[in-house]
Amino acid sequence: MPENQNAIRAALKNIVKYADLDMGNLKTTRLGGLTNLVYRVEMPAETLIVRIPGKGTNEYIDRAVELHNASAAAKSGISAEIIWADGASGVMISRCIENIETMTPASFASREGAAARAGVALAALHNCGESFEFRFELFAMIDEYLAVLAGKKVDLPEGYHDVVKAAAPVKAAIEASPLPLAPCHCDPLCENFLDDGVKMWIVDWEYSGMNDPFWDIGDLSVEGEFTARQDMDMLTAYLGQPPNAAQIGRMVIYKAMCDLLWTLWGLIQHANGNDAEDFWAYAVNRFRRCKTLMQAPEFQGHLRAI
Numbered sequence: 001m002p003e004n005q006n007a008i009r010a011a012l013k014n015i016v017k018y019a020d021l022d023m024g025n026l027k028t029t030r031l032g033g034l035t036n037l038v039y040r041v042e043m044p045a046e047t048l049i050v051r052i053p054g055k056g057t058n059e060y061i062d063r064a065v066e067l068h069n070a071s072a073a074a075k076s077g078i079s080a081e082i083i084w085a086d087g088a089s090g091v092m093i094s095r096c097i098e099n100i101e102t103m104t105p106a107s108f109a110s111r112e113g114a115a116a117r118a119g120v121a122l123a124a125l126h127n128c129g130e131s132f133e134f135r136f137e138l139f140a141m142i143d144e145y146l147a148v149l150a151g152k153k154v155d156l157p158e159g160y161h162d163v164v165k166a167a168a169p170v171k172a173a174i175e176a177s178p179l180p181l182a183p184c185h186c187d188p189l190c191e192n193f194l195d196d197g198v199k200m201w202i203v204d205w206e207y208s209g210m211n212d213p214f215w216d217i218g219d220l221s222v223e224g225e226f227t228a229r230q231d232m233d234m235l236t237a238y239l240g241q242p243p244n245a246a247q248i249g250r251m252v253i254y255k256a257m258c259d260l261l262w263t264l265w266g267l268i269q270h271a272n273g274n275d276a277e278d279f280w281a282y283a284v285n286r287f288r289r290c291k292t293l294m295q296a297p298e299f300q301g302h303l304r305a306i
Helices: 005-012 063-075 105-110 114-126 138-150 160-166 168-176 214-223 228-239 245-271 279-295 299-305
Strands: 027-030 037-042 047-052 082-085 092-095 182-184 193-195 200-202 209-211
Touching: 005 037, 005 047, 063 082, 063 092, 063 182, 105 114, 114 182, 114 193, 114 200, 114 214, 114 228, 138 245, 160 168, 160 245, 160 279, 168 245, 168 299, 214 228, 214 245, 228 245, 245 279, 245 299, 279 299
Parallel strands: none
Antiparallel strands: 027 037, 037 047, 047 092, 082 092, 182 209, 193 200
16 A cells, blocks of 8 residues: 555545545555645556645645636647646646656756756746736745744855845846736756657646746756757747847846755755755755856846846
């Protein structure tokens, strides 16, 4: 019998035709996920994905907002179809997309055209015409995550507040040259991209909202450990033409800023006892990478370009 079988059975009972399902006759496979429990459940007639929220995630994720945005993405053909979901608890059942590979930094590097397909997928998302709930605003979220951490026994990496202060010119530059807000994923881990070699789908909408679309571009570049060539492939496919200096600069700036924010996210996972990986090391490495990028001589040039 699979681990967490009772939670999986309870979720599936919300679908009438599976109310009396015998779990012993199903093949259930645990999939990846840093904070949630995600299972592929193979049935005689179809295969579903059952997502059970991880411990402590409702402290910083609005599940009703997530459901609205995930439904809009599915409606637009960007994400998996949702079969059933609870906007309060966050339990979600979606249809499995078959014959795909869950992406990683290594597969983005090895699969021909992968970075470009991701750019096309992000363009489809940002231009889908849907309105997402929630405004993903970087500096407000830094304050919110700091407030969550204030009630936990965990230290910030040395100098974190100094780097937030040093990021004030970034905030000013973005505010001086705003882009129209677009529906964004906001957490484009490689593993949230599913590729069949022709098209990419995007899944997992926990942090999604209306945002500067270049956040997704910069964040995916960081998560995928993209080379300069992959960055250009992604940007060119996204824009439909080669990027200019301002667009490249915006991507680079958000590379640094996503590490600044996700440093705090990692600390929250560490404080919550999430053992999916070493989240203290994750946070420290994120912060080190942020500082390195912000202190690079070319960073000021990217700021001026936008």
